[in-house]
Amino acid sequence: MRIGQGFDVHAFGPGDHTMLGGVKVPHTHGVVAHSDGDVVIHALCDALLGALALGDIGQHFPPSDERWRDADSRSFLRHCQLLLRERGYRLGNADITVIAERPKVGPHAPAMRAVLAADLDCSVDDISVKATTSEKLGFTGRSEGIAAMAVVLLQRA
Ligand SMILES: Nc1ccn([C@@H]2O[C@H](COP(=O)(O)O)[C@@H](O)[C@H]2O)c(=O)n1
Numbered sequence: 001m002r003i004g005q006g007f008d009v010h011a012f013g014p015g016d017h018t019m020l021g022g023v024k025v026p027h028t029h030g031v032v033a034h035s036d037g038d039v040v041i042h043a044l045c046d047a048l049l050g051a052l053a054l055g056d057i058g059q060h061f062p063p064s065d066e067r068w069r070d071a072d073s074r075s076f077l078r079h080c081q082l083l084l085r086e087r088g089y090r091l092g093n094a095d096i097t098v099i100a101e102r103p104k105v106g107p108h109a110p111a112m113r114a115v116l117a118a119d120l121d122c123s124v125d126d127i128s129v130k131a132t133t134s135e136k137l138g139f140t141g142r143s144e145g146i147a148a149m150a151v152v153l154l155q156r157a
């Protein structure tokens with residue numbers, strides 16, 4: 001078994017939705033990012049890459065590379081799943097926490113779990129998506145941005 005953890009942050013900016021776990025969540029703001037700025041998937045990718053000791057998302061998909069501009073972050077996740085399979089692992093389970101005052105994540109969590117499970121070729125029961133505010137403290141509390149943390153356990157396939 002191998003364990004990995006990931007963390008990602010994006011600032012809020014102009015826009016009317018935020019991509020979270022591959023789901024388009026309506027919001028008063030978008031996020032500032034090179035790709036679609038999906039903090040859930042970015043944190044999850046970093047956790048998967050960390051578990052494999054294969055660096056981080058920025059090394060695999062450099063922000064300096066125009067190919068990743070406005071990219072669908074699900075393509076990053078599918079790449080990580082390929083790396084997992086190539087090395088003889090499968091996801092045991094993943095636990096993800098979004099930190100934001102808004103948008104409310106709870107109503108969208110089932111759809112996010114379904115998307116992530118599809119891309120990681122696992123059961124939705126192996127993917128947890130939850131959320132917390134930071135009680136109006138710090139940059140998330142001031143609604144300046146959104147953060148996500150992920151922990152994964154990999155098992156031999
Ligand atoms: N962006 C968020 C933040 C929170 N939730 C849900 O609300 C519950 C209460 O949050 P507190 O930070 O006040 O404890 C939390 O447990 C989540 O269920 C959410 O859906 N989206």
Ligand SMILES: C[C@@]1(CO)OP(=O)(O)OP(=O)(O)OC[C@H]1O
Nearest residue numbers: 033034035057058061062063068
């Ligand atoms: C995803 C990448 C893609 O270029 O850019 P961003 O969308 O800015 O997201 P970040 O979380 O900063 O990760 C770095 C990059 O890999």
